[in-house]
Amino acid sequence: MADHNNRYETIVRKLRDHGHKLTPQRLAIVKILAKSEGHPSVENIYDQIKIDFPTMSLATVYRNILLIKSIGEVLELGFPDGSNRYDGNRPYPHPHVICIKCKKIVDPELDSLDDMREEVAAETGFKILNHRLDFFGICSSCGANKG
Amino acid sequence: MADHNNRYETIVRKLRDHGHKLTPQRLAIVKILAKSEGHPSVENIYDQIKIDFPTMSLATVYRNILLIKSIGEVLELGFPDGSNRYDGNRPYPHPHVICIKCKKIVDPELDSLDDMREEVAAETGFKILNHRLDFFGICSSCGANKG
DNA sequence: CCTCAAATAGGAATCATTTTCATTTAACAC
DNA sequence: GTGTTAAATGAAAATGATTCCTATTTGAGG
Numbered sequence: 001m002a003d004h005n006n007r008y009e010t011i012v013r014k015l016r017d018h019g020h021k022l023t024p025q026r027l028a029i030v031k032i033l034a035k036s037e038g039h040p041s042v043e044n045i046y047d048q049i050k051i052d053f054p055t056m057s058l059a060t061v062y063r064n065i066l067l068i069k070s071i072g073e074v075l076e077l078g079f080p081d082g083s084n085r086y087d088g089n090r091p092y093p094h095p096h097v098i099c100i101k102c103k104k105i106v107d108p109e110l111d112s113l114d115d116m117r118e119e120v121a122a123e124t125g126f127k128i129l130n131h132r133l134d135f136f137g138i139c140s141s142c143g144a145n146k147g
Numbered sequence: 148m149a150d151h152n153n154r155y156e157t158i159v160r161k162l163r164d165h166g167h168k169l170t171p172q173r174l175a176i177v178k179i180l181a182k183s184e185g186h187p188s189v190e191n192i193y194d195q196i197k198i199d200f201p202t203m204s205l206a207t208v209y210r211n212i213l214l215i216k217s218i219g220e221v222l223e224l225g226f227p228d229g230s231n232r233y234d235g236n237r238p239y240p241h242p243h244v245i246c247i248k249c250k251k252i253v254d255p256e257l258d259s260l261d262d263m264r265e266e267v268a269a270e271t272g273f274k275i276l277n278h279r280l281d282f283f284g285i286c287s288s289c290g291a292n293k294g
Numbered sequence: 295c296c297t298c299a300a301a302t303a304g305g306a307a308t309c310a311t312t313t314t315c316a317t318t319t320a321a322c323a324c
Numbered sequence: 325g326t327g328t329t330a331a332a333t334g335a336a337a338a339t340g341a342t343t344c345c346t347a348t349t350t351g352a353g354g
Contacts (some may be wrong), residue, residue, distance in 0.1 A: 009175070015303090018299085019300095019352050020301095021299090021300060021301065021350070021352075022351075022352090023300095023301060023302075023303085025302075027330080030195045032215035042341090042342090055303065055304090056303085057302065057303045057304060057305095058303095058304095058341095058342085059302080059303075059304080059305095059342085059343075059344085060301080060302060060303075060328075062341095062342065062343070063301080063302085063343090064301095068345095076227070078168070078226075078227020078228075079225075079227065079291060080223070080225020080226065080227065080231065081225075082340075082341055082342090083341095084227065084341090084342095095267070097267055097271050097275075099273065100276070106271050106273075106300090108266075108267045108270050108271050109270060110263060110266065110267065112259060112262075112263060115259075116203045116257060117282065118256065119255075119257065120242070120244055120255045120282050121284075123256060124244050124253050124255050124286075125253050125286065125287035126244050126246065126282070126284040126285060126286050126287070126291055127284045127285045128244075128252075128282050128283070128284040129247070129283055129284045129285070130282070130283040130284070131277070131280070131281060131282045131283065132279070132280070132282075132283075133276070133281075134278060134282045135264065135267050135275050135278045136275070136276055136277040136278065136279075137207050137268075137273040137274045137275040137276045137277070138273060138274045138276070139271075139272065139273050140273070143274055144323085166331095167331085167332090168319080168320050168321070168330095168331060168332065169320075169321095170319075170331090170332060170333080172332085173332080183314075189310085190310090202333090202334065203333090203334085204333065204334045204335065204337095205310095205334095206311085206313085206334070206335080206336095207313085207332080207333060207334075209310095209311065209312070210312090210329075210332080210333085211332095215310095229309080229310055229311090230310095231310090231311095238302070268329080
């Protein structure tokens with residue numbers, strides 16, 4: 001997708017504008033976040049970068065993700081079991097569909113959420129700032145290979 | 148609410164039916180889960196029970212919550228930051244509204260989720276088994292006392 | 295090329311949760 | 325009531341993802 005180059009440039013520009021150095025390790029992380037179709041985990045990112053930077057530290061991956069989160073350019077999908085997945089293409093809240101077998105994460109198209117947000121705000125008196133919607137299930141390929 | 152006694156009885160019966168012992172510590176945990184209006188954390192539960200059982204171990208709280216989860220009688224709301232909250236009154240998936248200041252958790256009334264579930268299933272080919280919907284914001288009392 | 299604040303690597307620290315294991319106890323039979 | 329036994333408990337150690345620490349390295353501007 002051509003959008004991925006745009007995402008890469010957008011994130012790099014924003015990092016520069018905020019006065020952050022563009023280290024090779026940092027750019028490699030941005031590249032993975034921007035280009036990945038899937039929703040990589042920290043370990044995924046770490047393993048991919050280790051190919052080119054064998055001395056890369058896990059701490060560097062964590063620090064950079066934190067930084068990129070702080071400038072609003074990556075969406076963190078943290079799960080209670082400790083697994084974290086990242087979306088550098090759509091860094092704003094949106095629904096996800098997660099296969100509990102193969103851990104694949106898909107972005108469905110849904111737009112009725114905005115109405116729901118207003119409904120909730122009106123009913124509870126909260127000022128809603130954010131949300132998170134995940135559906136869990138079995139994807140079609142995992143459903144096909146049942147034992 | 149009268150429902151709380153029913154919840155307590157339901158959970159205790161289910162524990163017995165599954166062949167689990169009814170220890171005083173276990174029953175105390177069930178009572179808190181069944182009676183709490185809020186959504187207590189493990190620490191909340193631990194602190195409450197310590198009043199009556201000073202030797203109570205945190206591990207026992209964790210073990211029993213795990214057990215009660217396994218028989219489907221408590222809903223665990225785990226958060227990526229490691230905080231966990233429990234709902235023993237409605238142990239099935241339902242939306243939550245969470246105040247990011249005081250950490251209060253409220254159950255809004257929403258019913259358009261079922262449609263969404265079917266829409267997602269049709270679009271992605273997933274067999275949807277479960278979901279999680281959280282809205283994050285500022286509750287009315289926290290919004291009123293702003294600095 | 296110099297300078298220096300920022301970034302990195304690697305290992306130690308953290309902290310919620312789980313596991314281990316010796317001791318206690320609920321449940322059941324008699 | 326007493327005995328038996330598997331399950332449950334308490335306390336401490338283990339776990340594991342993430343963060344912190346510190347000495348060393350490096351990007352970027354002059």
